[in-house]
Amino acid sequence: MSAHNSHDVLRRDPRAEWIARNRLHPLHGSVVSADMGEVRGPTGLLRKNPHKVGFIGPNGIKRIDRLKGNAAGAGKGRRSSAAQDIQLPLHQVENPDFYVVVVPDMVGGRLTAHDKDVIGQAHKLIAGAEGNGAVLAVCFGQSKEEHFDTAGVDRLLLLEDEYYEGYCPEQRLAALVQVESAYKPLFWLFPDSVNGGSDLGSRLAARIGERPAVQAWLVDSDTSVCRGAGGTTDITRSTPRLLMLAEECADPIDETRHEALPVELDLVPAVIAQLQDRGQVAVDPNAISLAEAEFILSAGNGIHNWDQFHSAAAVLGATEGASRVAVDDGFMPRFRQVGATGTWVTARVYLAVGISGAIQHMQGIGQCDKVIAINTDAGCDMVKRAALSVIGDSEAILGELIKLAEDFRAQQSAGGDRDAA
Amino acid sequence: MPSNLPEVIGMQPNQFNVDVANKLKVVSLVSVGKHPQSGRMRRADQDSRAVELGLKLTGDNHSGESLTVLHAGDPSEPSLRSYAGMGLKSVRVLQLDPAADAILPLGQHLQQCGADIVLTGVRAESGESSGMVPYQLAEKLGWPIVPRVADIVSVKGGVAEVLQALPRGQRRSVMVRLPFIASVDSAAPEARQSAFGPASRALMDIEVVSASVDDVRQAWEEAAARKRPKRLKVVKAKTAAERFKAATAKSQGDGGKVMKNESAAEQAQAIFDLLKEEGVLR
Numbered sequence: 001m002s003a004h005n006s007h008d009v010l011r012r013d014p015r016a017e018w019i020a021r022n023r024l025h026p027l028h029g030s031v032v033s034a035d036m037g038e039v040r041g042p043t044g045l046l047r048k049n050p051h052k053v054g055f056i057g058p059n060g061i062k063r064i065d066r067l068k069g070n071a072a073g074a075g076k077g078r079r080s081s082a083a084q085d086i087q088l089p090l091h092q093v094e095n096p097d098f099y100v101v102v103v104p105d106m107v108g109g110r111l112t113a114h115d116k117d118v119i120g121q122a123h124k125l126i127a128g129a130e131g132n133g134a135v136l137a138v139c140f141g142q143s144k145e146e147h148f149d150t151a152g153v154d155r156l157l158l159l160e161d162e163y164y165e166g167y168c169p170e171q172r173l174a175a176l177v178q179v180e181s182a183y184k185p186l187f188w189l190f191p192d193s194v195n196g197g198s199d200l201g202s203r204l205a206a207r208i209g210e211r212p213a214v215q216a217w218l219v220d221s222d223t224s225v226c227r228g229a230g231g232t233t234d235i236t237r238s239t240p241r242l243l244m245l246a247e248e249c250a251d252p253i254d255e256t257r258h259e260a261l262p263v264e265l266d267l268v269p270a271v272i273a274q275l276q277d278r279g280q281v282a283v284d285p286n287a288i289s290l291a292e293a294e295f296i297l298s299a300g301n302g303i304h305n306w307d308q309f310h311s312a313a314a315v316l317g318a319t320e321g322a323s324r325v326a327v328d329d330g331f332m333p334r335f336r337q338v339g340a341t342g343t344w345v346t347a348r349v350y351l352a353v354g355i356s357g358a359i360q361h362m363q364g365i366g367q368c369d370k371v372i373a374i375n376t377d378a379g380c381d382m383v384k385r386a387a388l389s390v391i392g393d394s395e396a397i398l399g400e401l402i403k404l405a406e407d408f409r410a411q412q413s414a415g416g417d418r419d420a421a
Numbered sequence: 422m423p424s425n426l427p428e429v430i431g432m433q434p435n436q437f438n439v440d441v442a443n444k445l446k447v448v449s450l451v452s453v454g455k456h457p458q459s460g461r462m463r464r465a466d467q468d469s470r471a472v473e474l475g476l477k478l479t480g481d482n483h484s485g486e487s488l489t490v491l492h493a494g495d496p497s498e499p500s501l502r503s504y505a506g507m508g509l510k511s512v513r514v515l516q517l518d519p520a521a522d523a524i525l526p527l528g529q530h531l532q533q534c535g536a537d538i539v540l541t542g543v544r545a546e547s548g549e550s551s552g553m554v555p556y557q558l559a560e561k562l563g564w565p566i567v568p569r570v571a572d573i574v575s576v577k578g579g580v581a582e583v584l585q586a587l588p589r590g591q592r593r594s595v596m597v598r599l600p601f602i603a604s605v606d607s608a609a610p611e612a613r614q615s616a617f618g619p620a621s622r623a624l625m626d627i628e629v630v631s632a633s634v635d636d637v638r639q640a641w642e643e644a645a646a647r648k649r650p651k652r653l654k655v656v657k658a659k660t661a662a663e664r665f666k667a668a669t670a671k672s673q674g675d676g677g678k679v680m681k682n683e684s685a686a687e688q689a690q691a692i693f694d695l696l697k698e699e700g701v702l703r
Contacts, residue, residue: 230545232457280587283591387695388691
């Protein structure tokens with residue numbers, strides 16, 4: 001019995017156990033590394049030695065890599081990732097089977113968001129058709145756009161001659177007709193916008209005898225859904241060759257880079273224009289509704305010289321706006337109020353004088369591109385929002401600004417007379 | 422800009438000078454409108470502005486002598502009379518089948534009656550509302566088309582000076598030789614009220630014409646407008662840190678240039694330069 005038991009008795013070596021427990025013991029390494037295989041506890045459970053996990057980092061601190069080596073690059077790239085420019089994969093079309101032509105608006109010489117949506121739609125149409133197609137963008141006038149490649153343009157036809165400048169729909173139409181005969185595009189896409197896309201598209205449709213889909217918002221290569229009856233009905237129809245697309249018709253291209261190879265067009269004959277552009281006419285800025293004004297000079301509590309403010313608006317050619325305080329105090333009419341309770345403005349440039357920026361006001365100017373603040377308080381919300389903030393007395397700064405603008409107007413009229421002469 | 426142009430065009434009706442007004446022949450094309458909220462038939466907004474502009478061109482005191490208001494479609498439509506209620510003696514109607522294509526008979530009629538200026542709305546409020554009618558007529562007749570007209574300032578020696586409505590309330594001046602077609606924008610002067618008595622007394626001058634049926638349209642399906650899905654801001658982040666950044670980053674918190682200690686003249690100069698760079702000082 002005792003002999004039988006002596007076989008089962010687990011002989012413990014208390015000294016070895018003690019050394020194994022004591023990591024600082026000089027023999028610790030040899031004792032622990034002796035049993036490298038899996039260690040099972042008295043109940044048969046697999047035991048892990050936590051002291052063996054991980055490694056000692058460069059500054060003497062133990063690091064445990066729990067990502068199992070998956071985060072190889074993450075630690076390194078952390079600092080540099082902000083500066084790193086991600087190169088999108090290049091989408092190349094060699095010898096395209098067909099073309100989809102997009103005629104962007106190019107407001108101010110740049111692709112608008114609407115234009116980019118239309119280019120995205122063009123790629124969707126190419127994906128739905130057989131063969132490999134290319135998006136050909138036809139751009140009129142001086143182009144300032146630098147990112148045709150990431151917008152999704154495969155081929156680029158820039159018509160920058162002087163006779164495409166200004167309002168010349170007939171000359172542009174002649175060029176488009178030439179594109180039609182040269183490229184025989186599978187689809188013609190225009191943005192259905194007031195910036196000229198709708199006009200040019202309608203002209204081309206009438207000239208080449210296509211029946212266009214107008215205000216199309218859900219388009220694939222077979223069927224398209226367009227708004228009809230002033231936007232109150234949906235017309236489902238087969239997709240025609242010429243489409244005028246509503247805003248947000250498709251998602252813009254953002255995951256690929258495209259070639260934007262320049263292409264040439266044979267000389268377009270100069271058309272005898274029946275419409276003669278006489279240029280833009282000066283408009284009374286205060287007759288433009290506040291919601292669509294391009295340039296707003298807005299007044300708040302910091303204005304004390306109201307006559308000066310009105311003359312500044314007049315000489316700058318800005319539409320007047322006001323904060324709620326200025327309206328409540330009776331200095332400005334209620335319809336001039338900008339903000340959540342007043343008008344939500346879409347101005348490109350918003351010059352806020354003496355407005356510190358209540359949240360309701362900031363909501364109202366959410367869509368403005370460039371905000372300029374004149375304020376005495378450098379810590380106010382308007383200064384944080386503004387692209388250019390000027391800290392100082394509004395009366396003095398407005399006075400200087402009026403002087404500059406008056407000089408500019410005087411030069412302009414002198415120059416205009418010289419041009420006319 | 423030439424000096425004879427008006428410097429400032431406000432909302433006030435400006436003085437209109439026509440030296441050939443007695444010979445000028447204006448045709449306003451009208452359609453049956455639909456109220457955007459109630460869906461009731463009415464006079465179309467832009468078309469009634471076209472009639473108003475036509476009345477201004479031909480002079481009200483002649484009670485619309487050389488203005489023809491023309492409609493192609495069903496003459497028994499009651500909302501047509503509300504155009505007549507703007508002070509017209511009669512409304513010309515080319516009676517057509519509702520499914521017919523109106524372009525051909527309209528073009529023939531315009532050519533026969535020798536119109537100088539044809540005014541239409543930009544887009545109809547019912548039907549396809551593609552806005553193609555003025556373009557197709559212009560192509561058929563070989564006339565120029567001026568889209569989105571806000572006003573016709575003058576007609577002198579067979580040349581009209583037209584103000585076009587641009588986005589953001591801007592106006593462009595365009596010279597065009599008669600005859601031409603213009604589509605009238607919503608920025609044009611608002612139409613006068615329609616009076617019920619004159620509207621019911623007005624004569625409907627009906628001419629029955631035949632036109633081919635618009636076959637293409639028969640295959641279309643029309644339904645009430647579906648609500649369009651709103652575009653969501655999609656964050657294409659690959660790691661949790663990027664997602665966190667996209668969710669918490671302030672969209673407008675980058676902060677611009679702050680000028681604190683400069684003199685007022687320097688500060689004003691900086692503002693002025695920015696305004697010029699943005700192109701808002703014209």
